Amino acid sequence: MALIVQKFGGSSVANAERVMNVARIVTETYAKGNDVVVVVSAQGDTTDDLIEKAKEINPSASKREMDMLLSAGEQISISLLAMAIEKLGFKACSLLGWQAGFSTNSVYGAARIKKVTAERIRLELSKKNIVVVAGFQGLNKYDDVTTLGRGGSDTSAVAIAAAMHADRCQIYTDVDGVYTADPRKVPGAVKLDEITYDEMLELATLGAQVLNNRSVEMAKKYNVVIEVLSSLTRVPGTLVKEAVKMEKMLVRGVTKDANVARISIIGVPNVPGIAYKIFGKLAAENINIDIILQSVGRDGKKDITFTTSRDNSEQAVKVLKGLELGENLSIECDDTNVAKVSVVGAGMETHPGVAAKMFEALFEADINIQMISTSEIKISVLIDAEHADDAVRAVHDAFIPDEK
């Protein structure tokens, strides 16, 4: 007998039919002799609808009250799922975040989990209940309801799995696993059996949108084995875990991130401290920077180019203009025409040919590289947005053997 934590997102429980589908998955797992804890998000558009209601009354409502409002969404979905499980003839017990023992800090809207006691979960499991826990929410030291922010339900599931030493944490999504590239765009994309936490983190950051990053970080810290799978297809998914079996495949995946803006500061004085001044200020304004490129200084001037997300670009430019970096300096921002394409794979750091192979593939596809960034397990290039899908296909085909 194993302890399995299963997590279902909002679209998996969007209506009565889908709730019944989830109940069938959950009860099948239970019927095989497992203890089952299920974590669910709010139904479909519930959260957005509630936000809309709030905006109509007070667009600048306090975050405490927003959390009180939004946490009602999971309360509805957990009770409906428990009812669906009862309908199939099994015992179920729904628990709110605070009942399940989720303690968080007091950053309303983006609270961090401090502790999960899970006492009540254990009690209900001992009574042979399937336990349905509200994701995304907890309680702070003032006994106020907090929410973990978007994607928080993944984190809730991993936190329970960590606290209870679950054998597996299954994250059900609308894809049946982690692919080497977006299968809708790249015909040759291959589903991975296994992937490491670090690779998954790079893929999540790079726009693969399969797993929430915080949840993978937490899984890595507490060594929780995650399985990413689909609630529709019922086939084994992709395991995310520490040690994965050796494979010939160097590259785990190729991703595209279109939410990229490139900002250039042309003609910065070539004096010490200028980069600190720029990026220190941007950090203070909570603007995340990705790739940075600095030209070699010439005639006492240099150019600095960096990328950030598109929603941050306007504010970044504003911050830069306020810095008074020097005379005759121009700031250029392209937040519509660039995209980032990356290859990720834990094996690549010991294989120097990876970068060359990627650049070759792009050259042969006639795609120009604007910027390059590398880490131990990934290589990213900035290119024209219009060529991004072609680039993903070209790079993918160069690295991933066509198994079809």
Next chain:
Amino acid sequence: MALIVQKFGGSSVANAERVMNVARIVTETYAKGNDVVVVVSAQGDTTDDLIEKAKEINPSASKREMDMLLSAGEQISISLLAMAIEKLGFKACSLLGWQAGFSTNSVYGAARIKKVTAERIRLELSKKNIVVVAGFQGLNKYDDVTTLGRGGSDTSAVAIAAAMHADRCQIYTDVDGVYTADPRKVPGAVKLDEITYDEMLELATLGAQVLNNRSVEMAKKYNVVIEVLSSLTRVPGTLVKEAVKMEKMLVRGVTKDANVARISIIGVPNVPGIAYKIFGKLAAENINIDIILQSVGRDGKKDITFTTSRDNSEQAVKVLKGLELGENLSIECDDTNVAKVSVVGAGMETHPGVAAKMFEALFEADINIQMISTSEIKISVLIDAEHADDAVRAVHDAFIPDEK
């Protein structure tokens, strides 16, 4: 400075505009220097919508899960009202039933309040917050959410007022007070300044639909002064309290209750214990009986007639048929054509002419009386439903002076 508890029902907070209207009433009360605790129900049709969602998945869902589901309704309305209060520039803090300290027994769906600690409410009032509390809900000894049943928000408000020794508990409804009869039906209906708890209880039971009965019982027990008033008109309402000022008016009100079914058992054997057998079994099935009439026995047979609510009639007949009361016995049920008209007034027990005056008024309106029931402070008659409104007008005009 006084402590005022204000309660607003679901229709008062049905949309953004109405929530803002409630926020204005609440903040005006606060701005006059009062401490204010507000109790709200779920918005408009929220509860019915949630019940519909549940039925779609599992029509016989456990009551525990139904309570988990339904209590989300008030969670939404309290946070929205708190946001509206913030919007008007005041400090607000919403609290769920358990946060406000509502302990109940474990009868899910119809829990009784055992205790209200109100500690958190006091803390938030001391921080100069307007406190918005979720009505209708509490927590049982297992730390599970319970609901108090329909109309429970009135009871929540009175319970807070009792626990905190509030100066007044204002129940906002869609009428501006308690009238001597339904003002839409009886042109001469007069709004009462004051009414006793007992009179209010009779009026509530009789279908005046102004206040939930349990709340009046609790107010009587803890001597909470209730004011019934409208959230739209902003005029003083009707006070419900123990000692009311002497008035010439004997009769406080005339009401109609159309939710009545008359069931007759014709030809019951005239032997001891037969009434016990019938009404004992009906009580065991939780079927409430109102008026009972038994004919004088003749030829070893007698007839028993009683009234119950229309929604209970079908089950009552089924129970009676299962009792095997004797041979050649017939059961008749009229659950469409009868109505009950009642006069209520604490003074009437010492004024023997009241019943006669009522019967005279009905006789002059040419309305036949089928059954009669009396208590210390009320007289009820069962008549044809089609004459009920005429009967209310006739009886009202006979007792209540026309002040217009």
